[in-house]
Amino acid sequence: xxxxxxxxxxxxxxxYAVLETGSKQYRVAAGDxxxxxxxxxxxxxxxTFDRVLMVNRDGKxxxxxxxxxxxxxxxxxxxxxxxxxxxxxxxxxxxxxHKTIGHRQELTIVKIKEIKG
Numbered sequence: 001x002x003x004x005x006x007x008x009x010x011x012x013x014x015x016y017a018v019l020e021t022g023s024k025q026y027r028v029a030a031g032d033x034x035x036x037x038x039x040x041x042x043x044x045x046x047x048t049f050d051r052v053l054m055v056n057r058d059g060k061x062x063x064x065x066x067x068x069x070x071x072x073x074x075x076x077x078x079x080x081x082x083x084x085x086x087x088x089x090x091x092x093x094x095x096x097x098h099k100t101i102g103h104r105q106e107l108t109i110v111k112i113k114e115i116k117g
Contacts, residue, residue, distance in 0.1 A: 017115045018054040019073050025053065028073060028112045038106035041077050047110065049073040055117050062117075071117025075110040083107050 016029040022037030041047050052071040055062045062068050083105035091098040 014056075015058065015115055016056050017052050017071065017073055017117075019049045020051040020053055021049060028115070030112055030114055032112045033078070034075075034110050034112070035081075035083075035107050036110060037108070038080065039077060039108045039110075041108075043077050043079050045077055046113070047075050047077055049075065052115075052117065055115065068117055071115075073115050074113045076113055078109040078111050081107050081109065 014029060016027055018025055018027050020026075021039075024036070026034055026036070028034065039047060050067070050072050052068050052073055053064055053066065055068050055071050062071070064071070086103045086105075088101045088103075089098065090101065
C-alpha cells in the first residue's frame with residue numbers, strides 16, 4: 001500500500017491554463033470561479049483573457065515565452081464587488097502624529113467557460 005502524497009497534484013488528464021491578469025497569475029479550469037481585480041466589463045458580459053502563460057491539454061503542456069500564441073480563456077463576468085477593508089495605522093512616537101488609512105480593493109467575480117488553444 002502507498003501512503004505518500006500526490007507529488008504532482010495538477011498532472012491529471014484534464015485541461016487547465018495559467019493566466020495573468022492584474023499582475024497576478026491564476027491556474028484555472030473550465031467551471032472555476034475567480035475573484036480578480038476589477039475589469040471594465042459589465043456584469044453578465046463575456047470577457048476573453050489573452051495573456052495565457054501555460055496550457056495543459058490532457059497531459060500535453062504548452063508553455064509560452066511569455067504567452068502561448070493562439071491561446072485564450074473565455075469567461076463570464078458574474079458580478080462586481082469590493083473586498084474587505086484593510087486598515088493601516090501610522091504613528092510617530094512623542095510627536096502627536098497618528099493617522100489611520102483604509103483601503104478596499106475593487107474586485108470582479110468571473111466564471112471560466114472554456115479554454116481555447
